[in-house]
Amino acid sequence: MRTYYSLYSRLLSKQALYDAFRQVKRNRGAAGIDGQNLSAFEANLKAELSCLLTELKEKRYQAQPVRRVTIPKADGGERLLGIPTVRDRVVQQAVRAILEPIFDGDFHPSSYGYRPGRSAHHAIAKAQLFICRYHRQWVVDMDLSKCFDTLDHDLIIRHFRRKVTDGSVLGLLRQFLSSGVMVGHQYETTTQGSPQGGVISPLIANVYLDAFDQHMKHRGHRIVRYADDILILCGSKPAANNALKVAAAYLEGELKLTINHRKAHLAHSREGVAFLGVVIHTRFTRIQEPKLRGLKAKLKEMTRRNTGENLSGVIRRLNP
Template sequence: MTGAQEPGVMYTKQLRIAALAERFPQRAFTSLAHNIDAQWLKTAYLMTRRDGAVGIDGQTADDFVRDFEANIQRLLEEAKSGRYRAPPVRRVHIPKGDGRTTRPIGIPTFEDKVLQRAVVALLEPLYEHDFRDGSYGFRPGRSAHQAIKTVWDGLSSMGGGWVIDLDIQAFFDTIDHQHLRAFLQQRVKDGVILRLIGKWLKAGVMEAGQWQRGKVGSPQGGVISPMLANVYLHYVLDEWFEKDVKPRLRGRAFSVRFADDAVLAFSNEADARKVLEVLPKRFARFGLTLHPAKTRLVRFRPHREQRAETFDFLGFTHYWGKSRRGRWIIKQKTAKDRFRRALRHISLWCRANRHLPLQVQHRHLCRKVQGHFAYYGICNNGRALQVFRFRVIWYWIKRLSRRSQKGWITWEKAGQLLARLPLPRARVVHRWSF
């Protein structure tokens, strides 16, 4: 491959777009696509994950790069001229945390990933000016842990409150295309960009050899899907909550959203109940449905006489507990469904790979355990981390025993194995002060 560029040129253009977005906050931009040239696409290629699953055409990153310059030029010409035909995404299903149901994921072709990445890089500096501070999902420089800390800070400053735990049913599959286009056109009226997005929305999915037309939704797994989801919920929820809801409230309130996972917090119970009543109507107006059983109001205050209510957000259960000094503080621990899902993944992996050499198994398990600790390693979650590590050891020893003709490995021998091949110890990675 030759000619791939460092992100510097793209970054300079993004700064100009960001400056224009800030200067003209009400303007719908009609000329954006001219920024996408061959160098922009090459940078988008560098930003695209090259070891991911293949789309319906089976093309890999290595296939694309064999004739890199020609492929980049062809992709650019087809996108600009309107001749680009968005292929359907390949639908696969991945297990959810309960181990029984699955989540559909759409895998675009590699060329589609590159072009979608180019469009996302074009829209990001424009919408970063518009998106609210409470929005954290799939935004540059923002993370799930920042969202969790914002929830912690907000509820701590209010001394607790009333929390609406939102659950949108099949959000990515029910995004209304007409509403999405209307939202996009408030800031983007470039025909090339809108045409490309329209083609991706209509491309549909291919599953078990059958093509399904894309009438609604934006398949999870697409590079551009998180951006479109953020735009949709920016107008449906974030802007509405800040501009229409909060000015009418008696008490304090804030919202935190990570993609389609959101919580709304209130200091006043009447405010919370009023918003909970109108939320289903607000979402229904834009083709979305709140899960009637999972969307709930939580009384989130420190209780001295009864067990306090809790809520889950981004894989953590948020609850009240006592600090070492005896003060009530908000704590987080690994949510039960995430804990079970992680252990189930470990168990299945150990069973499928128990015949690999011990050193190879150890290397893979270390990566998996470190990855778990990297996300769930927060203050006050040490016990869950230690239990997770112990259960991983138990599953590993159990599966190794199945391959041994002598039966179950004794804990003495297991201790010798772990002394030679130790798993990472539980550690706190993310801290915030109390």
């Protein structure tokens, strides 16, 4: 396995930071704790990037705490987001641009979340392939409880260190992880997790969970994973029960994560397997009813007659 010793120098150029800002701008997003939004940052872009570049060169850069935002979930729970400042998002994106190509090529082929050129549609298609063509119709359906919020910091660094030994880059990762969070006006330390909302958090989660993917592969299990949504596809019910035990032991024992046992279950494809907004059956796939109702409501709103928008404009919004 190739090891990368000297990566920090790749950050130390105006072009690297400018490219990172352009990606951050494409992703949009709200202001962090300093109240500075993307427009304000861009209005003084040259000075902002020059300041960041100097701080990085002199090893004076310090990530700021993220801003806590709470989003209600469909099941009545809450999703906790952590919004970094724009300047921190730029540095995170620059680091991600260096690290992602190093790790992504070796990720498990059935990992689809937050990866270049991959999507939920690809994950669904792979699950359909296993079920319909290869007759792996007993399925373990599971997800992880508060996955991003409970990633172990030492394990994160250990997984990155398998390929990256540049202490300065690993130091930046440590900063992103331990910068803390502002909940209103109250500062809270972060001893675990990588905030949802952080630019580099999806890569961190994929590097972390790839250890699980590879463990299951070596044990002969077929999986499809999209972020923390996991399917294990098996040829029989006993095999599925065994796969669930193997997965739980590794996720909760080795990776210190928590399976959502209320949702984890075995299903046969003749009854339907819910995954990423669809239900996969042995011979067909359909959209889940809540998703379908939401889609119909959105289409109805977008095609109202009293919007005053001409037909070509409506079509462009429906098919951007």
